[in-house]
Amino acid sequence: ALYLQQLRRQRFPPLPSVRDLVKMYQLTAIKQLSQNFLLDQKLTSKIAKAAGNIENCVVVEVGPGPGGITRSILERRPLKVIVIEKDKRFESTLRILQDACPEKLDVFWGDVLSFEMSEIIPQEHASPWEGYLPKVHIIGNLPFNISTPLISRWLSNISDKKNAWAHGRVPLTLTFQKEVAERLTADTSNEQRSRLSIMAQYLTHCEIKFIIKGSSFVPKPDVDVGVVKFIPRKEPLIRQPYKLVEKVVKQTFCMRGKYCCRPVSTLFPNIVRQSFTKMLFDSALVYPNTRPYDLAIEDFQRLCDAYAEIIEAYPEIGKYEYRSVKADTQWENEYAAKFESFQLP
Ligand code: SAM
Numbered sequence: 001a002l003y004l005q006q007l008r009r010q011r012f013p014p015l016p017s018v019r020d021l022v023k024m025y026q027l028t029a030i031k032q033l034s035q036n037f038l039l040d041q042k043l044t045s046k047i048a049k050a051a052g053n054i055e056n057c058v059v060v061e062v063g064p065g066p067g068g069i070t071r072s073i074l075e076r077r078p079l080k081v082i083v084i085e086k087d088k089r090f091e092s093t094l095r096i097l098q099d100a101c102p103e104k105l106d107v108f109w110g111d112v113l114s115f116e117m118s119e120i121i122p123q124e125h126a127s128p129w130e131g132y133l134p135k136v137h138i139i140g141n142l143p144f145n146i147s148t149p150l151i152s153r154w155l156s157n158i159s160d161k162k163n164a165w166a167h168g169r170v171p172l173t174l175t176f177q178k179e180v181a182e183r184l185t186a187d188t189s190n191e192q193r194s195r196l197s198i199m200a201q202y203l204t205h206c207e208i209k210f211i212i213k214g215s216s217f218v219p220k221p222d223v224d225v226g227v228v229k230f231i232p233r234k235e236p237l238i239r240q241p242y243k244l245v246e247k248v249v250k251q252t253f254c255m256r257g258k259y260c261c262r263p264v265s266t267l268f269p270n271i272v273r274q275s276f277t278k279m280l281f282d283s284a285l286v287y288p289n290t291r292p293y294d295l296a297i298e299d300f301q302r303l304c305d306a307y308a309e310i311i312e313a314y315p316e317i318g319k320y321e322y323r324s325v326k327a328d329t330q331w332e333n334e335y336a337a338k339f340e341s342f343q344l345p
Helices: 002-008 018-024 041-050 068-075 088-100 144-160 163-167 178-185 195-203 242-252 261-267 270-284 297-313 325-339
Strands: 058-062 080-085 105-109 136-140 172-177 204-212 225-232
Touching: 018 088, 041 068, 041 172, 041 204, 041 225, 058 068, 068 080, 068 088, 068 136, 080 088, 088 105, 136 163, 144 163, 144 172, 144 178, 144 195, 144 242, 172 178, 178 195, 178 204, 178 225, 195 204, 195 242, 195 297, 242 261, 242 297, 261 270, 270 297, 270 325
Parallel strands: 058 080, 058 136, 080 105, 136 172
Antiparallel strands: 172 225, 204 225
């Protein structure tokens, strides 16, 4: 079986190893771009394999760098690989791969944080959200310094079916610092359960595929790395706008160690905090003395639904952002008069 698998692999003309190319072109890692290269072919192949069957698929790779993972992706016979890279120093090493696999590799230079992937993925690869997964994958050994803002942006895009997800439920296989990978996938009562766990899990099925030792990267980062695979859910587990969910979840985790009624109460302005918090918990049927990390996604679903009902009835409450005494004063100056003799219905 292994032999057959090897036969199915794309064969390249003889190429220098990525390690040699890095030396030849003096591609020293730039710290500001969080460059930690993976030069061990067994590991780059393992990442490409973790994405599942990518044969005849379009694969978007984020941050190819010198091209180690790109080679392993190309070996698995995708239809096309599209890479997005910020650092132009990798032009020569990526050109070598382009020459080795004519027509297979497209290179885009830019910042993935603001990159509109729907424009570079051919429309014929789209698949309806409710149907099969599209033949499109996103893979990347992400730079640590942007991995959390990037996955937050992409989760928001999954929720709105925008960017790559205008093409359907495009799966992602990405690396994160081990601790972030654990946060993304943490279940209830896990000490890593946090805002990221809820945001990732209500929109996607996500799991850690394997851990890579920090010592496998060049240069070696201080931490180990987790490879996480995400598959967008057909139906999100919370059916409210992303921004609303983000706000409720953010406030719930703003005081981790307290019972959840305390942090959740910060959704409401000081002068009406008690009454609206009671209204929220009564309506959501969530036990107020639960710790935030013990709340299940279903609890968040009911808290978000109850909060959405409240701000529909009292839009001024939705404008409140808990930050400081100043935020409360501002809110009070604008809206307090309406709530002066406020009684709960
Ligand atoms: N894929 C290569 C590997 O595994 O050896 C390199 C991985 S390195 C951790 C991250 C790569 O992302 C680097 O090539 C870096 O230049 C690139 N990068 C950093 N910030 C980026 C950004 N905002 N947009 C696109 N690429 C970025």
